[in-house]
Amino acid sequence: MDPEIIKKFLERGNVFAVVGVSSNPEKWGYKVYKNLKGAGYKVYPINPKLKEINGDKCYPNLHQLPEKPNVVVTVIPPKITEKIIEEAAKLGIKMIWMQPGSENEEIIEKGENLDLTIIHEVCILETTIQLQLRRGESM
Secondary structure, X not given: OOHXXXXXXXXXXXXXXXXXXXXXXXXXXXXXXXXXXXXXXXXXXXXXXXXXXXOEEOEOOHHHOOOOOOEEEEXXXXXXXXXXXXXXXXXXXXXXXXXXXXXXXXXXHHHHHOOOEEEEOOOHHHHHHHHHHHHOOOO
């Protein structure tokens, strides 16, 4: 994956939506959400089954967010990721980070055909931790 694209996704002012956030600290959706918040990003949790996570309001979908995020992170099965990229494209959200396991070749191709910039096969959790270490920030 092109480091310049990753850099653009992780710019300080970007707002994130994590689709598939979980209240279970053992799940990746929880870890990704917590890490992005801990790194100082504004992050909206998306999960139609949760009302809140760690005191933050949880939203059922991208349409109901109070603002349009710059980046959508998917931590969900590929079948749901496909619906999310369609919703993101309709809302004009152009950057999608598909966590490993939430993507497949068909969905990646579909996203590219929708003119989305997609990161896949790269873990955002590992990437943000490495970035924080390079910056000398605590996690």
